[in-house]
Amino acid sequence: MSFSIDNIKHSEDLSTNSSAVDTVHKEANADVFGEIFATLGDHNGFYIGPHHVCDLPIVLVDNGLHVYFSKSSMLSSGLFTEVDHSIVRTSDGQAPALDLSVTNLVVFQWIAIVFILLVFRNISKKKKLAYNKPPKGFLANVAEKIILYVRDEIVAPNIPYPKIVNSLTFYFVATFIFILVVNILGLLPGGHTATSAIPLTGSLALIAFFVINGAAIKYSGIKSWFKHLLGGAPVGLAPIMVPIEILTLFIKPFSLTIRLFANMTAGHIIILSFLGLLFFFNTYVLATIIVPFSVFLYLLELLVAFIQAFVFTMLVAIYTGQSIGDHVRSEH
């Protein structure tokens, strides 16, 4: 440890000695950390790791729909141009009204969707053939284990009505598996984590918002949903309780969004920052510490990928159970 610290000081001394080398060195250093954030961001092209595979269509809504099949065709049309990795209008330098481009992270999300659809279509065919019999094959067994786990460990303890559990399990299984597959796709070599983008986690939370409130309205009635806004307090407290409860309705999906996004981004930033230190200090000696530590962090991120899929599903189940409450209509 002391040896490596000596070495850091040594390289700092070297860089301060010659000012010409210093500026070049500093610029290279700044680039390392700038590149971390550029890598973590979204791109208008399909990348595997840092390698550009193909261009992706750019879709902009700005006084009508503009569709370009690649960035170069957008630039040659002259309407829009690119400044600092973001697309702006050529005429006044403002961002377009709405950017619906297919980006790198969207493609990785599609890969996850196609993967899940292929695997589960295959399994559901097999299951249909062997109805009421044990599942056949490796994938079908794994899927049954996951589905039963989600139903019995996540949904059932939080929603006390077996009928509601059975009708909502499909949503929780889909959410759990989708988040898990997207998280793990991002940990494969060359993969990008689509869950480290606010739009994806935000739309997952939006669906959760509709599930939480929709289930409450469907199963315990709109009347008890409105009654829930009182939070169980006497009517006299309504001026205080109602705003708080309405705020709570929106804070829940918001915190779901931020939690998943921040967890998946933080791990990447930490690993890349540690690897960036190697280039920052320009020494091999640090690698003996940093590389094993990065491997440890990578394994920690693998754990976090599972835990976050679990936590997201679990929290939606808890919120749904809370919002349904214990006054379910008699037919259920």
Added chain:
Amino acid sequence: MESLAIAYLAAAIGAGLVVIGASIGISRIGAAALEAIGRQPEAGGQLRTSMIIAAALIEGVAFFAAAICLLLVLK
């Protein structure tokens, strides 16, 4: 001191405070859960689940603060 330097300093101090708060919270949860599992080993599964949920809630608050620190640096 220029304002950028102050922003970096504030972000670093903020990140440190976030770590202190989150680690106190999570360590208390861990300690309480271990004690409870020690008393009642058969309730281990249920306790572990509630422990993870409580830890996730604390982590969520900590991440709000960490995101603000990150915004200070990136702005």
